[in-house]
Amino acid sequence: MNKPVILLLLDGLGLSSSWQGNAFATAKLTNFEHLWRTYDHHTLLAARGENPSSMSDPVIAYSTVATGRIPLPNKVFLDEKVKNNEFGNNPLYRGILDKITTHSSSLHFIGSISKNNENASFEHLLELIRIAKSNAIFRINIHLLVDETFADKSELLSRINILQNMLSRLGVGEIVSISGQRMIHTDSGIQSFIKTINLSIGKRYLSPAQAIQNQDNILPKASETMICTKNNFTVNDFDGIIFFNHNPKKILSAIEAYASGLKQYKCPKYSFIVSLVDFPFLCRDNLTILFKNLYPTSLIHTLYENGIKSLVVSEEHKSQVLKHYFGLSNKYADEAYVPGVLTARYEHEYGNNIGKIVKLLASKIKDKKYDFILADLPVIENVCHFCTFDETVTALRYMDKLLVMLENLVIENDATLIIASPYGMAEKMISSSKEKGANYKCLPTNSPLPMIIISKETMRNDVRSSVLLNNFAYAEKDLSFVFTSVLNCFKII
Numbered sequence: 001m002n003k004p005v006i007l008l009l010l011d012g013l014g015l016s017s018s019w020q021g022n023a024f025a026t027a028k029l030t031n032f033e034h035l036w037r038t039y040d041h042h043t044l045l046a047a048r049g050e051n052p053s054s055m056s057d058p059v060i061a062y063s064t065v066a067t068g069r070i071p072l073p074n075k076v077f078l079d080e081k082v083k084n085n086e087f088g089n090n091p092l093y094r095g096i097l098d099k100i101t102t103h104s105s106s107l108h109f110i111g112s113i114s115k116n117n118e119n120a121s122f123e124h125l126l127e128l129i130r131i132a133k134s135n136a137i138f139r140i141n142i143h144l145l146v147d148e149t150f151a152d153k154s155e156l157l158s159r160i161n162i163l164q165n166m167l168s169r170l171g172v173g174e175i176v177s178i179s180g181q182r183m184i185h186t187d188s189g190i191q192s193f194i195k196t197i198n199l200s201i202g203k204r205y206l207s208p209a210q211a212i213q214n215q216d217n218i219l220p221k222a223s224e225t226m227i228c229t230k231n232n233f234t235v236n237d238f239d240g241i242i243f244f245n246h247n248p249k250k251i252l253s254a255i256e257a258y259a260s261g262l263k264q265y266k267c268p269k270y271s272f273i274v275s276l277v278d279f280p281f282l283c284r285d286n287l288t289i290l291f292k293n294l295y296p297t298s299l300i301h302t303l304y305e306n307g308i309k310s311l312v313v314s315e316e317h318k319s320q321v322l323k324h325y326f327g328l329s330n331k332y333a334d335e336a337y338v339p340g341v342l343t344a345r346y347e348h349e350y351g352n353n354i355g356k357i358v359k360l361l362a363s364k365i366k367d368k369k370y371d372f373i374l375a376d377l378p379v380i381e382n383v384c385h386f387c388t389f390d391e392t393v394t395a396l397r398y399m400d401k402l403l404v405m406l407e408n409l410v411i412e413n414d415a416t417l418i419i420a421s422p423y424g425m426a427e428k429m430i431s432s433s434k435e436k437g438a439n440y441k442c443l444p445t446n447s448p449l450p451m452i453i454i455s456k457e458t459m460r461n462d463v464r465s466s467v468l469l470n471n472f473a474y475a476e477k478d479l480s481f482v483f484t485s486v487l488n489c490f491k492i493i
Contacts, residue, residue, distance in 0.1 A: 002308065002371045003455075004415035005489045006361070007482070008406070009065070009374070010399075012381030014424015014447030015043060021429040023389055027396035031403045035419070036450070040458040044449040045478045046423060056444040059248050061422035061479055066298045066325040068483030074246035074277050075117065077293045078124050086291075087127045088134075093290055096240050096272045097135040103238035106139035107132050108197065110254055111244035112181060113159060115149035119247035124276060126166055128244065133172045140173040141233040143197055144208075145254060147181045153212055160208050175208045176233040179225040181250070184257035189224070194261025196225040198268070200234045203227065240272040251275055255287070298327040299483055303372055306492050311369075313361050314376040315353065316340040322376060334370070336360060354379045354395065358402040365409055372486070384425045384442040392426055407454055416455040416489050420482045424449060453485065 016022055035041075047061035047070065063071045072080070081087055100107060109128065112119040129140055142163075150156045160175070167173040177196050183189030196202040204227040205211040211226040235241065241258070245251045255275065278292040300310055310333035312322055317340035322328060328335060338356040354377065361375045383395040403419075410417040424447035 002490055004365065004368065004371060004373070004413060005486060006365065006373045006375060006410065006415060006417045007486055008361070008417060008419045009376045010380060010419060010421045011376065011378045011423065012384050012425035012444075013421040014046070014427040014445050014449055016424075016427040016445075016447050018428075021389070022427045023384070023392040023396060023429055024427040026389075027393045027400065029396060029400040031400045031407075032450075035403060035407060035452050035454060038460060039455070040453045040460065042451045042453075042477055042481065044420070044451050044481060045476070046444075046446045046449060047479055048446060056423040056446050058423050058444055061444075062321065062325040064479040065420070065422055065482045066300075066327075068299070068480045068487075070478060070480060071293055074248070074293055075121060078121070078246055078277060078291065081291055082123060082127050087124075088131050090290055092288055093128070093131065093274075094135075096274060096288070097132055097137060099272065100132075100137055100238065100240050101135055105236060105238040105240070106141060106233070107137055107240045107242065108141045108143065108233070108235060109242050109244050110143045110197070110258070111145065112147045112247070112250050112254075113144045113156070113163070114147050115155060115159060118149050119147050119250045120245040122163055122166060124246065125244050126170060128242065128276070129167075129170060129173045133170065138172050141176045142167075142173055143177045143179070144175060145179050145181045145184065145250070147250065153215070157209060157212055160212070164208070174229060174231070174233075176229045176231070177202070177225050177227055178208060178211055181253070183224070184253060190257045190261050191264065192224040193257055194264070196227060197258070198235045198261070200227065200232055204230070206230060235268050235271065237269040238271065239268060240274065242274045242276065244276045246277055251277070298325065299486060300326045300328060300332050300374070302487065302492065303490070304332045306490065308371045308490060309369070310334070310372045310374065311336060311364055312374045312376075313337070313357065313364065315357065315378055318376055318378050322374070326374065333374075336364065354399050354402065358399075358406065362405065362409055365413060365415060368413070371490070381425055381442075384429060389429050392429065396426060410454055411456060414456065416453065416458075418451070418453050418482065418485055418489075420451040420479075421449045422479060449479070451482065451485075 013024060016025070019025055046056040047064055048057065057073065060071060060073060071077070087093065109125060111125065114120055125142070132140060146156060150159070164175065179193055180189075184193050192202060202225050205214065208228040211228045243251055243254050245254065272288065274288045274290060276290050278289050303310055312326070312328060312333050312335045314322060314337055316337040319335065319337055338353060338360060357375065357377055357379070361373065364370060364373055377399070380392070380395060380399065383392045387395070406417060424445040425442050427447055428445045429442055
């Protein structure tokens with residue numbers, strides 16, 4: 001029988017020598033330091049986004065851990081597709097355009113407008129429109145979601161003008177509605193969004209510029225969708241609806257809002273709902289994906305194919321993320337989740353939830369039913385987002401107390417525990433104000449990441465030789481090393 005292997009992912013735990021905003025260092029995690037000194041350990045490179053100076057990208061991080069390979073960021077991936085004319089040769093898109101042409105129907109594009117193409121790219125949108133035009137499709141309506149990258153209305157107007165000039169040169173396509181990205185997270189905002197797109201109902205302006213100039217609020221927080229044309233653009237039977245974002249979270253929010261709205265308002269018959277690129281967190285059985293930027297074989301699948309019985313443990317709200325990246329189903333792995341915590345209550349219950357996840361993990365180790373257990377602990381990241389610096393320090397200390405229990409349990413059961421963080425956050429909490437108790441701006445960082453392999457075999461002879469904060473600069477391995485390390489434990493090459 002295989003020795004049990006446990007992979008514990010600690011979201012939001014990075015390494016930094018700076019004390020400024022460093023909850024990890026402030027907490028003085030004596031048990032974590034003990035594990036670092038006592039067992040084999042590594043510092044890992046953060047999974048970067050579009051360029052080397054960008055912050056860590058959780059999508060790339062989880063993809064790398066799950067598949068053992070670093071995927072291209074979606075924008076880079078799609079830029080390559082445009083360069084190689086793969087948009088025009090995509091059989092799924094060609095098939096949809098043929099059906100739209102046959103029924104003389106319309107094409108609707110829904111996606112973000114960003115200051116510098118952060119969440120959606122004009123180039124991808126225009127390539128899709130150009131190909132549609134070559135198929136003699138001229139009724140093309142564009143619905144824009146204003147994201148948080150704009151500081152004021154003048155920046156947004158400048159960006160809108162760039163897109164309008166591009167559309168003018170192309171000779172087809174019209175911006176027909178503008179919504180705030182955040183409004184589609186509320187019930188009233190979703191109703192306004194869907195009524196505008198599907199029924200052309202809403203406050204009407206003659207142009208995008210007029211609509212923007214008449215807004216008092218910051219556009220991402222706009223309370224209703226604005227119609228920007230005098231023309232009719234209602235979604236009818238056999239129309240195509242394409243979500244053109246490349247940022248997975250923005251794709252998710254737009255599609256979820258549209259799907260939620262369709263539960264209240266009649267959906268046009270035989271319409272084609274399409275996403276430009278694949279994305280996590282959502283069941284997509286009835287959604288066409290034009291380009292898939294994910295590897296088909298995950299860690300869990302590889303273990304299953306080698307006769308390894310697996311279990312996944314985490315909070316309920318993380319289940320869809322793990323299902324997506326690790327390809328979870330009843331066939332490949334069992335799953336066990338503790339109830340998630342509402343945002344408003346997190347500061348009062350984070351300790352309780354850390355304890356629940358770790359105790360559930362401990363009980364499963366004792367059962368000796370599984371060869372491999374994947375445990376994801378998202379609590380620290382959530383505390384960084386929703387609580388104060390001091391509360392984050394308290395949560396880290398509580399987590400630290402539980403690590404010794406896991407160490408003892410792993411050694412007693414002759415198992416291996418791999419502790420790794422997919423991305424940092426708690427080590428760089430930047431205050432949004434100098435006032436005491438102010439909220440913190442917490443984003444995934446590009447800090448190096450800790451990884452510890454705990455077992456009888458990996459115990460070090462010299463436990464005095466390494467200090468955690470002085471070793472972060474020597475990160476050489478990327479997150480695919482986590483994937484490889486798990487397979488090595490089972491002697492799978």
